[in-house]
Structures are given as C-alpha cells and as structure tokens.
Amino acid sequence: MLNEADITALFITLRLAFISTLVLLVLGMPLAWWLARTQWKLKFIPEAIVALPLVLPPTVLGFYLLLALGPNGPVGGLMEAAGGRPLAFTFTGLVIGSIIYSMPFVVQPLQDAFSAIGKRPMEVAATLRASPIDRFFTVAVPLARPGFFTAAVLGFAHTIGEFGVVLMIGGNIPGQTRVASIAIYDHVEGLEYAHAHWLSATLLVLSFLLLIAVYGLNRRFRLVRQ
Template structure:
C-alpha cells in the first residue's frame, strides 16, 4: 500500500501541475498570439528567452529563482517589506518556478497553432464585420484547439516529472513542497525500492495516459477537420 506521505506528495504534484498549466494557458495565449503575428525586431529576443528553459540546467534556473524569491532577493525582499511572506520554499514559489520552466512547452504549440489559424480565414471574418475579439474567440480558438490541447498536456506532464528546479526553489518539505519526484529520490536514498517503484509506476502510467489521450484527440480533431 502506498503511504500517506506519498499520497500527499502525489496530491501536491497534481495540484502544482493543474495550477501551473491553467495559469500558463492564460498568460501564454496573448504572448503566443503576439509572436505569431508581430514583425517586431524584438521577436527573436523574446523567442530566445522563451526557449531558454529548454537548454538551461534546471538547477541553474532554480538557483536564480531561489535568490530572487528568497528573503534577501529583490522580489522576496519586496514582499516581506509590504508584510507578505517571501515565495522561497512555498507552494507559490513552486508554481512560479514550474511556470517559468514549462513556458516553452506552452508558448511554442500555441504560437504554431495561431500561425496556422491566421490568414484568409480572419480576413473573411473581418469583411463580415466581426470585431477582433469576436474573431479570436469564434474563429481562432476553435481552429487552435489542437495547439491548446498539446500545450496543456505537455505542460502538465512536464510538471509531473520536474525535479531539479523544484528541489532548488521549494526544498524538500513533506506536506508542503515535497512532490512525487522528490519523494522517489528520498525512497531510493533510503534503499526503499518498493515505495520508489510504486510512485514511479504511477507517474509512468499517468504520463503514458496523457500522451495517449493527446495523440488520440489530435487524430480525432484532424479527421473532423477533414
């Protein structure tokens, strides 16, 4: 049987993945739209910054986030000066770190989807006097649903397995910042391979189910669009 501590770690992991993914979709949609349609010279710089987590070691990003969000950091110190808690070693800090680390997994699929959804379809909608907001919600979003699905699943699955960045910014506090990947590491260190196997198997099955679902739904969307 899986222990209560491991169930708590799984719950924190699930909550972190859900919260991070939802916030990323809200924040990244406007950014991806801008990247898909802008002709600004700053586009290359922004795309490089968005893709940086793909090549940056997780511990490096986690370290700088810890410095920024800790009590001596710029953001953490500011929060404490206005009577709030700093974000290091907290669930909120995990959300910030997870969002930054999963940023390219959301922005890039949405950018590709918005690029494909643009063009003549929007021009036709404009000739029918549809407002820009109406065009986005009634035309762009339905045509971009595969991109939103892919971005959601990639962000969610990526958060499930993240280790280095979360360990740096959140530490290993049971019931507070200990996620499943860190709990697995603890079990291996304690030579408790049975408990590590149980948690690892849950994550493997969850990740496989997510990928299977996104491939099946993408295939269905493709058939419907044809």
C-alpha cells in the same frame, strides 16, 4: 504499497501540474498570438527568452529563482514589504518556477498553431464585423484547438517530471512542497526501493494514461476538422 506521504506527494504533483498548466495556457495564449503575429524585427529576443528553459540546467533556473523569490530577492523582498512572506519554499513559489520552466512547452505549440492559421481567417472575420478580440476568441482559438491540446499535454507532463527547479526553490517540505519526483529520490537515497518502485510505477502509468486519453481525443478532434 504507497504510503500516506507518497499519496500526498502525488497530489501535490498533480495540483502543481494542473495549476501551472492552467496559468500557462492563459498567459501563453496572448504571448503566443503576439509572437505568431508581430512583424517586430527583434521578435527573436522574446522567442529566445521563452526557449531558454529548454537548454538551461534546471538547477541554474532554480538558483536564480531562489535568489529572486527569497527574502533578500527583489520579488521576495517586495512580498515581505507588502506584508506577505517570501515565496521561496512555498507552493506558490513552485507554481511560479514551474510556469517559467514549462513555458516553452506551452508557448511554442500555441505559436505554431496560431501561425498555421494564417492571416486570412482573421481578415474574413473582420469583414464579417468581428472586432479583434471577438475574432481572436471565435476564430483563432477554435482553429488552433489542436495546438491547445498539445500545449496542455506537454505543459502538464513536463511539470510532473520537474525535479531540479522544485528542489532548489521548493525545498522538500512534506505536505507542502514535496512532489512525487523528489519523494522518489528520497526513497532511493534511503534505499527504500519498494516505495520508489510503487511511486515510479504510479507516475509512469498515470502519465501514459494521460497521454493516451489526450492523443485519442486530439485525433478525434482532428477528424472533425478535416
């Protein structure tokens, strides 16, 4: 059975995935729009930076984040100077790590969806008196809806599966930064295979149900659009 610590770890995982996905959608939306629209010659540079977590070992990313967010790092130091505490080994630190790590999984589907719309609907909206921000929210975002679903599912699922970055910057503090994937690792290390089974199966079923639900919804939305 799942013990209380495992359930807590599951909740931290879901909370982390939920918050990270939300922040990613909000931040990724303008970034993806800009990448889809800009004529800038050097646009491949931000694109490469966004895609970096796809190829970088999570431990490398985690290591640099640890340095940055720790008390001697630029971000952590700033936080300390401002009277806060460093972000390493905190839930907020985990959220920051997850956002960076899952960035390409959210930005790329959004960018593809925005590119697929083309310039025309936005021009039409401009001739119908809609300002740039107005037409972004009333035309571009609704037309890119399938892209938002894909982005949300991939971002969420990828954050649930995260291990290396979390381990590096979150440590393994029960009730605060111990997520399900690390709890499973701990169980296996401690030869508690029954616990590992329960937690793994829960994650498996949860992820599968999530994908089923969202893909089902997404298909329905596509039918409406056609």
